[in-house]
Amino acid sequence: MTLNIKKFSIPPKMVDKLKKGEELPHVDLDRALREADLK
């Protein structure tokens, strides 16, 4: 019954999108997390 945490890197272009105020689809984050797991 505790919080779990998992860190992963996000592609720079995602960061750029956020800084421009664009919404980042939730699925893109899930994909980035999966790809980080594969590395």
Add this chain to the structure above:
Amino acid sequence: MTANKIDWFMRRHDYRPEAIGLTEPPQESSVDISSGISPGIPSDIGIRLDRTNQLLEELIRIHVHDKITEHDIDISDSVTYTLSSSEAALVTYTVPPNYVMLLREFFTSLRDDTTYYVYLNDEIFQYNPDMSFPGMGLAISPQVTFKMYVLNTYGSSQTYSTVINASLRREVYWLYPTYSYKKPV
């Protein structure tokens, strides 16, 4: 068995000890009524016949009574972590099986309280310390997982804390011992 089913069961089959005329305190019984139960008769009722089909006794077993108690557990947990530039964290919390969660707080704070982005389930929020997330104060079903993404969009490392405060509630159903009632013939 849910509370509704138990209520229905008790209305449909009023086998409360007082309803069937049992004045003495019920005694635990190990009487096996598995034999002699006719199809269509609830498994709570059995009859025993002698070799000439004379009714020897009618047995009623009471398996379940109604409710029950509620157990509340307050939980409070936090995790602190540092994210480098362009790094993200996925913070999750899964409601334990058999519990309903009443969510009070689930938030992430940054040391300097600067606005940043988090994702909670399927929605994105530009977070500030005063905001509330949808779902606050609502009952959350067992085994639902909350996901909060925290993205560090700063050019340097930042330290974050994610906090959850909630109550977990579990409904406990007391199963009475199995009783038997021998109806006089």
